[in-house]
Amino acid sequence: MKVSKFLSVLALLAVTVIQAGAQPRLSIFFDHVAEIARQERIAIQDAAQRVKQLGVDGIDVRVTMNEPQLRMLDSLGFQHASAIADINFVQGEQPEATRQALNFMSRYDYPRLLLIPGLLPENASEELMDKVCKRIDAFVKEAAEEGIDVMVEDYDNPRSPCYNTQTLDRLFAASPQLNHVFDTGNYLFCGEDVMAALQHFRSRIHHVHLKDRKAMNDRASLPIGAGIIPLKALVSELLQSGYEGWFCIEHFGAPSMMEYTRQSVANIKAAWKPSFDEVLRTRRSIRSYDASKKITEAEVRELMKAVQEAPSWANQQPTKYYVAITPEKLAAVQNMVGANKERIANAPVLIVSTFERGKSGFFRGQQSNEVGDGWGAHDNGLSDAYLVLKARAMGFDTLIMGMRDADKLRELFNIPESETIMAVIALGYRAVEPRQPMHKDLDKMVEFF
Numbered sequence: 001m002k003v004s005k006f007l008s009v010l011a012l013l014a015v016t017v018i019q020a021g022a023q024p025r026l027s028i029f030f031d032h033v034a035e036i037a038r039q040e041r042i043a044i045q046d047a048a049q050r051v052k053q054l055g056v057d058g059i060d061v062r063v064t065m066n067e068p069q070l071r072m073l074d075s076l077g078f079q080h081a082s083a084i085a086d087i088n089f090v091q092g093e094q095p096e097a098t099r100q101a102l103n104f105m106s107r108y109d110y111p112r113l114l115l116i117p118g119l120l121p122e123n124a125s126e127e128l129m130d131k132v133c134k135r136i137d138a139f140v141k142e143a144a145e146e147g148i149d150v151m152v153e154d155y156d157n158p159r160s161p162c163y164n165t166q167t168l169d170r171l172f173a174a175s176p177q178l179n180h181v182f183d184t185g186n187y188l189f190c191g192e193d194v195m196a197a198l199q200h201f202r203s204r205i206h207h208v209h210l211k212d213r214k215a216m217n218d219r220a221s222l223p224i225g226a227g228i229i230p231l232k233a234l235v236s237e238l239l240q241s242g243y244e245g246w247f248c249i250e251h252f253g254a255p256s257m258m259e260y261t262r263q264s265v266a267n268i269k270a271a272w273k274p275s276f277d278e279v280l281r282t283r284r285s286i287r288s289y290d291a292s293k294k295i296t297e298a299e300v301r302e303l304m305k306a307v308q309e310a311p312s313w314a315n316q317q318p319t320k321y322y323v324a325i326t327p328e329k330l331a332a333v334q335n336m337v338g339a340n341k342e343r344i345a346n347a348p349v350l351i352v353s354t355f356e357r358g359k360s361g362f363f364r365g366q367q368s369n370e371v372g373d374g375w376g377a378h379d380n381g382l383s384d385a386y387l388v389l390k391a392r393a394m395g396f397d398t399l400i401m402g403m404r405d406a407d408k409l410r411e412l413f414n415i416p417e418s419e420t421i422m423a424v425i426a427l428g429y430r431a432v433e434p435r436q437p438m439h440k441d442l443d444k445m446v447e448f449f
């Protein structure tokens with residue numbers, strides 16, 4: 001092989017890590033998980049597992065939390081979204097609480113700390129506010145040396161040093177490294193425009209608390225998306241501006257915490273509507289799936305409705321799908337995809353894609369041109385393309401596999417001999433961010449005349 005050709009092949013094989021799938025990453029307060037366990041009368045671990053199955057991957061804990069519970073959350077695969085520390089910098093410097101919080105962060109590897117700095121007395125003097133700002137800044141600097149990101153939220157109490165835009169501006173001016181937990185419900189509570197606050201603080205927002213309200217001054221708990229916060233606008237604005245942090249679900253005081261969580265997750269997911277270009281950009285072949293996330297038959301049906309829209313020769317619709325969704329069928333198919341087995345081990349759905357021969361490319365039983373049943377394969381590929389793109393638009397991930405054992409699949413699903421078995425497609429949720437292959441130059445793919 002010529003050196004230049006060898007180099008261009010190498011370039012095609014080279015991979016780069018691409019940006020996250022521009023989907024909201026959901027986290028939840030551990031307090032909410034404990035409340036689910038209490039209300040549903042189940043173990044905390046079971047409550048955590050139920051929440052994880054909804055697609056909530058991150059956890060927000062307090063720095064006073066005990067080690068066995070932290071380890072339990074780790075064992076379920078929860079990622080460390082943030083840790084919360086009450087350190088009363090209004091009262092004084094608090095060296096002990098400061099050290100305890102930082103030790104917790106380093107020991108358990110939580111990179112972001114939400115600081116609740118105490119409440120000011122009524123009519124607090126400027127001098128006291130200055131002192132509080134200085135104490136917070138000293139803490140932020142100490143934490144930064146240990147690689148910990150300190151944040152304050154817009155806190156729903158007028159006596160908080162971080163109550164609204166004005167007080168937050170003052171804190172941020174005094175502490176340039178301090179960042180912001182953007183709490184959507186609390187901006188409503190202090191009577192501010194949430195979207196304007198988002199624009200104002202965008203560069204400092206390192207974490208988000210999604211909280212909804214029925215009305216500006218109403219503190220009643222609501223599922224997120226059921227009240228007046230502009231959920232879609234907030235989520236899209238943050239994601240489009242490159243926010244890659246967590247969206248923490250918050251509804252303290254929910255009468256049914258599990259039901260509220262379910263509704264909140266569904267509403268937040270529905271608020272993520274990727275553009276067509278985002279679907280194309282973030283669809284990648286995924287070779288590691290999240291075992292804790294399931295896909296329902298109803299979701300597969302929704303996906304297939306989009307696939308019905310695919311074009312085909314004379315509308316022959318030669319493609320057929322055989323969907324493995326039960327544990328037994330999944331296990332069987334996993335053993336029929338050769339070296340792909342490990343890659344799709346945790347995918348909750350595996351789909352066999354076939355086409356009926358003698359349909360596309362044929363007229364009254366006669367082959368219409370030299371391509372023959374190649375048109376069936378063509379139409380099958382079109383349908384599969386619709387499938388993988390619609391899957392991405394629904395927040396799922398896929399792997400098309402040409403490495404599979406057609407004979408065994410035919411036997412397992414009773415696939416008639418009149419159908420050609422093409423790919424097996426894994427459907428699930430990505431467990432790792434994919435790498436993107438280099439694409440050949442456009443001019444090598446397209447020629448204009």
Ligand SMILES: Cc1cc2nc3c(=O)[nH]c(=O)nc-3n(C[C@H](O)[C@H](O)[C@H](O)COP(=O)(O)O)c2cc1C
Nearest residue numbers: 283284285287340343399400401402403423436437
């Ligand atoms: C028809 C077909 C068969 C494929 N077979 C496999 C396979 O058996 N195993 C695998 O890991 N990837 C398989 N792939 C995925 C390709 O390697 C992948 O699409 C390509 O490298 C481009 O990467 P991307 O999908 O992330 O853009 C297949 C893709 C297609 C379209």
